[in-house]
Amino acid sequence: MSIRHLDSLFDPASVAVIGASLREASVGGTVWRNLRAGGFAGPVWPVNPKHATLGEVPCFASVDNLPQAPELAVICTPPATVPGLIAALGARGTKAAVVLTAGFDAAQKQAMLDAARAHLLRILGPNCLGLLAPHIGLNASFAHVNAEPGQLAFVSQSGALVTALLDWARARGVGFSHFVSLGESADVDFGDMLDWLAGDAKTRAILLYVESIREARKFMSAARAAARNKPVILVKAGRSAQGQAAASSHTGALAGSDAVFDAAVQRAGLLRVDTLQDLFDAALTLDRLAGGSPGIDPDRLTVVTNGGGAGVMAADAAAQAGLTLAPLGDTVRAQLDAALPANWSHANPVDLIGDAPEARYLAAFDALLADPAAGMLLFTHAPTAIVPSARIAEALVPKLQPQATRLVSAWLGGDAVAQARARFQAAGLACYDTPEQAVQAVATLATWKRHQAALLETPTADAAEAPFDIATAQAVIDSALAEGREMLTEPEAKAVLAAAGIPVAATRRVGLDADEAVAAARAIGWPVALKILSTDISHKSDVGGVVLDLADEAALRGAIDAMLARVRARRPDAALQGFSVQAMVKRSQALELIVGASLDPLFGPVILFGQGGTAVEVVADRALALPPLNRPLARALVERTRIAKLMHGWRDVPPVAMDAVLDTLVHVSRLLAALPAVVELDINPLLADARGVVALDARVRVLPGAPAGEARFAIRPYPAALMEHWDWQGRPITVRPIRPEDEARHRAFLERLDPEDIRLRIFYSRRSIEHSELARLTQIDYEREMAFIALDANGDTLAVVRGVTDPDNVGAEFGIVVRSDLKGGGLGERLLRKLIDYHRSRGTQVLTAEVLAENARMLALARDLGFTVEPGAEAGVKRVRLAL
Numbered sequence: 001m002s003i004r005h006l007d008s009l010f011d012p013a014s015v016a017v018i019g020a021s022l023r024e025a026s027v028g029g030t031v032w033r034n035l036r037a038g039g040f041a042g043p044v045w046p047v048n049p050k051h052a053t054l055g056e057v058p059c060f061a062s063v064d065n066l067p068q069a070p071e072l073a074v075i076c077t078p079p080a081t082v083p084g085l086i087a088a089l090g091a092r093g094t095k096a097a098v099v100l101t102a103g104f105d106a107a108q109k110q111a112m113l114d115a116a117r118a119h120l121l122r123i124l125g126p127n128c129l130g131l132l133a134p135h136i137g138l139n140a141s142f143a144h145v146n147a148e149p150g151q152l153a154f155v156s157q158s159g160a161l162v163t164a165l166l167d168w169a170r171a172r173g174v175g176f177s178h179f180v181s182l183g184e185s186a187d188v189d190f191g192d193m194l195d196w197l198a199g200d201a202k203t204r205a206i207l208l209y210v211e212s213i214r215e216a217r218k219f220m221s222a223a224r225a226a227a228r229n230k231p232v233i234l235v236k237a238g239r240s241a242q243g244q245a246a247a248s249s250h251t252g253a254l255a256g257s258d259a260v261f262d263a264a265v266q267r268a269g270l271l272r273v274d275t276l277q278d279l280f281d282a283a284l285t286l287d288r289l290a291g292g293s294p295g296i297d298p299d300r301l302t303v304v305t306n307g308g309g310a311g312v313m314a315a316d317a318a319a320q321a322g323l324t325l326a327p328l329g330d331t332v333r334a335q336l337d338a339a340l341p342a343n344w345s346h347a348n349p350v351d352l353i354g355d356a357p358e359a360r361y362l363a364a365f366d367a368l369l370a371d372p373a374a375g376m377l378l379f380t381h382a383p384t385a386i387v388p389s390a391r392i393a394e395a396l397v398p399k400l401q402p403q404a405t406r407l408v409s410a411w412l413g414g415d416a417v418a419q420a421r422a423r424f425q426a427a428g429l430a431c432y433d434t435p436e437q438a439v440q441a442v443a444t445l446a447t448w449k450r451h452q453a454a455l456l457e458t459p460t461a462d463a464a465e466a467p468f469d470i471a472t473a474q475a476v477i478d479s480a481l482a483e484g485r486e487m488l489t490e491p492e493a494k495a496v497l498a499a500a501g502i503p504v505a506a507t508r509r510v511g512l513d514a515d516e517a518v519a520a521a522r523a524i525g526w527p528v529a530l531k532i533l534s535t536d537i538s539h540k541s542d543v544g545g546v547v548l549d550l551a552d553e554a555a556l557r558g559a560i561d562a563m564l565a566r567v568r569a570r571r572p573d574a575a576l577q578g579f580s581v582q583a584m585v586k587r588s589q590a591l592e593l594i595v596g597a598s599l600d601p602l603f604g605p606v607i608l609f610g611q612g613g614t615a616v617e618v619v620a621d622r623a624l625a626l627p628p629l630n631r632p633l634a635r636a637l638v639e640r641t642r643i644a645k646l647m648h649g650w651r652d653v654p655p656v657a658m659d660a661v662l663d664t665l666v667h668v669s670r671l672l673a674a675l676p677a678v679v680e681l682d683i684n685p686l687l688a689d690a691r692g693v694v695a696l697d698a699r700v701r702v703l704p705g706a707p708a709g710e711a712r713f714a715i716r717p718y719p720a721a722l723m724e725h726w727d728w729q730g731r732p733i734t735v736r737p738i739r740p741e742d743e744a745r746h747r748a749f750l751e752r753l754d755p756e757d758i759r760l761r762i763f764y765s766r767r768s769i770e771h772s773e774l775a776r777l778t779q780i781d782y783e784r785e786m787a788f789i790a791l792d793a794n795g796d797t798l799a800v801v802r803g804v805t806d807p808d809n810v811g812a813e814f815g816i817v818v819r820s821d822l823k824g825g826g827l828g829e830r831l832l833r834k835l836i837d838y839h840r841s842r843g844t845q846v847l848t849a850e851v852l853a854e855n856a857r858m859l860a861l862a863r864d865l866g867f868t869v870e871p872g873a874e875a876g877v878k879r880v881r882l883a884l
Contacts, residue, residue, distance in 0.1 A: 003196045004120060009122055010138075014045070014072070015072045015073070016072075016073045020047060021048060034142065038137045038138060039137030040139075041137065045060060046060065063085060070089075075097055097122070098131060099125035099183075100125060100129070100142065104126050109126070109184075112126070132176070141179075152280075153203040155190065157183070158211065168276070190222070194226040195226070206231070207279050208232070208235070216264070216714040223270055225784070227269030231271065233283055234273075260624055271451060281441075285444050291405045299322075302348050302350065302378070303325070304349070304364055304368065306380075307382045307412075310410070314435035329373055357387050378409070378410070379410070383413045392420065393411075409424055409431050409432070410433065456740055468499065476496050479492075487700070488701075489509060497671075500667045508520040508523070508524065509578060512578050526552060528581050528583060528584055529546065529547065529582045530580075531545060531582065534567075536574035543570045543571050564576070585687060589689050591643065591687070592687060593612045594685065599707065604708065606624050606626060606627075607637070607669060609665060610643065612684045613685070625637040627717075628713065629665055647661070654689075654690040672713075673713070678700060678701075681699070722737055723736035735831070738788070743774045748796070749798075785804050786802070786803050790831060801831040810845050811846040811848060813849060813850075816828050829861055848880065853877060868882070
């Protein structure tokens with residue numbers, strides 16, 4: 001149910017503790033003391049039939065005896081009692097409960113959920129430590145210490161970790177907006193928490209400790225929505241290598257691995273770190289730097305220092321973190337030459353020399369701050385006896401503060417730099433103890449920015465121009481499934497790839513007869529490669545089932561005899577169906593790549609890219625991504641591998657045709673969307689050079705029952721199938737879902753609206769709109785929101801209708817705007833009908849909108865389409881409602 005009634009969990013007006021006591025070692029006693037000591041302002045009631053009072057507080061024998069329904073209940077009683085308590089609380093009107101109790105069996109847990117569902121009562125837990133909301137003094141937990149108020153929200157699946165982290169944070173003065181232990185997450189889970197915290201004004205960053213995720217698409221939708229609003233940083237247990245030892249392809253071995261979770265994190269715009277210390281460091285870093293500096297590449301770094309050693313340390317750390325030291329531009333170099341002594345470093349790091357006065361620092365930053373190509377700036381300073389550090393800090397703050405999100409600093413030392421460090425911190429400038437920590441902060445920002453860029457990409461499932469012969473590919477798959485086979489033969493696999501637009505080496509299937517093989521080789525042209533065909537043998541080279549570069553008939557016949565002898569000796573159990581004869585592709589300067597796909601049990605289809613070769617080589621240099629892919633996302637996937645550097649060319653070897661590689665990845669993405677039977681795929685090797693790409697070998701595994709496909713994508717692709725072409729008032733228009741690249745035309749559309757039209761529909765008259773607001777309107781999650789725009793032949797936006805679904809898909813709120821000069825022509829009605837049909841198809845139950853009472857045209861349209869009109873929550877506002 002996502003955020004429904006979570007306000008009652010985190011901001012209740014009243015609380016009851018079921019099982020409260022005064023016993024020191026009990027959960028009920030600890031919770032009661034914590035709740036009483038936390039400073040919560042609302043009424044707090046103990047429930048325990050064994051006590052008439054707890055201290056001076058009256059104790060109630062049952063839920064029914066309470067003076068009124070508590071908005072939140074904290075349950076500390078045995079598992080068998082909980083379903084009945086939930087039913088009683090729900091009947092009285094309680095909206096949320098924290099179930100601390102552990103030891104539920106499956107039947108008890110289901111009974112608890114069934115009792116809650118009847119009343120839409122939300123449950124945190126069971127088997128959890130509870131929750132803390134320090135801003136309202138709510139400590140509904142059995143933690144040993146309280147939390148200080150702050151702006152970080154922490155959500156954990158581990159109760160033990162919650163107590164340890166509370167202790168750690170309290171010792172360091174770190175405060176929280178919310179501190180939540182999920183326990184078994186029978187109801188409230190990470191997706192719910194992300195949805196609620198994304199809109200919480202008290203929370204500036206969300207920190208997660210994750211052990212497992214249950215619903216991938218729900219988690220990804222919530223994570224993507226939250227990450228648009230504020231940094232979301234997580235630690236996930238279990239980075240150890242996993243996989244399926246018996247997988248039939250190199251890519252399949254990565255299904256269920258931690259690398260898939262990394263790919264999901266990147267695509268959702270989140271940041272993953274390794275330790276709890278990193279979690280807080282990253283939160284503080286992004287709090288200072290995430291606002292960003294337009295036009296500044298966070299992967300580029302310029303170091304300014306008064307000591308060569310500190311500069312070398314920073315440069316080494318940058319190399320290790322994958323950051324580039326920016327070359328000094330000619331203009332910057334000339335400015336520095338004029339302002340600095342002759343013995344300055346003349347390079348990056350910019351060494352100002354240890355005796356540098358304030359003016360030298362100011363001149364250096366004058367030049368660097370004016371040059372966007374310098375990237376992020378790292379200022380590192382070691383104390384000297386010549387110029388006090390505090391004077392340097394005082395001089396630099398006015399210059400650096402306006403570009404604070406571009407700068408990190410490291411004041412090296414203790415007492416000698418304490419005053420300078422404090423001055424920088426007070427001015428909001430990022431300070432670290434060492435150059436390495438400062439570099440790591442920049443690397444954290446750069447990683448987060450890359451993930452944010454991936455977050456904004458929402459490609460279609462069919463994001464490629466090349467035709468896709470789905471019917472041919474499906475026929476090949478259907479034939480194999482009809483024969484009861486999971487593995488396609490190599491020729492069949494290549495036929496599927498070719499149908500998807502991927503270049504393949506010419507290949508023919510023949511039987512075990514040598515004459516057939518010779519005839520095929522003559523038709524293809526010498527030289528050829530010979531490969532065994534067996535549904536029992538996935539990796540042919542492991543049994544000597546591959547021979548290359550056969551130049552003539554004699555060589556081919558000899559290879560056939562020798563191969564049959566080898567294979568039958570090594571795999572006497574294998575049934576041999578014949579051979580594949582393949583044209584030898586000789587490209588001396590080509591790189592061997594692998595492109596693959598597999599079906600992850602949680603996140604669905606996953607795409608792999610890396611260095612081709614053996615399983616060891618593939619695992620050593622590979623990266624994963626979630627589909628759907630477009631070229632920018634495919635490029636980001638490629639650039640995460642080491643072989644990407646070779647793809648840009650070296651010495652006399654020209655760069656590979658990068659567009660051909662990227663298109664292959666996009667083609668695989670759309671293949672996965674269109675062919676739901678495909679659960680594993682390997683193209684290994686994919687030869688790539690300046691002329692393009694060609695698939696030399698391929699494996700495809702299929703399963704009946706369509707277990708994969710677009711429906712299993714963790715991220716819903718752009719729904720291109722919803723595009724329509726209409727004739728409206730004698731003019732052709734296109735109606736389609738909005739896309740991120742529509743931002744500019746959407747701004748132009750909004751700017752052409754009359755102020756009165758804006759006021760009637762959006763309830764305010766401001767005509768200007770910020771980029772962040774436009775991004776929110778155009779970069780939507782199609783799993784939860786839909787906006788249809790009408791475009792004329794010139795590509796100008798004429799109207800938009802939008803429906804925003806609550807995360808549980810019970811209700812959706814809509815809005816509609818037609819360009820002011822086009823009102824009254826029926827376009828709004830047609831768009832609204834399309835939105836109604838869309839929400840019906842998605843199973844949404846109710847469509848509503850808030851309409852100003854004076855907006856007679858909209859109210860009349862709503863009535864014509866069957867909406868009821870009711871009084872709104874505020875004076876002068878009507879609520880229109882349509883049951884779907």
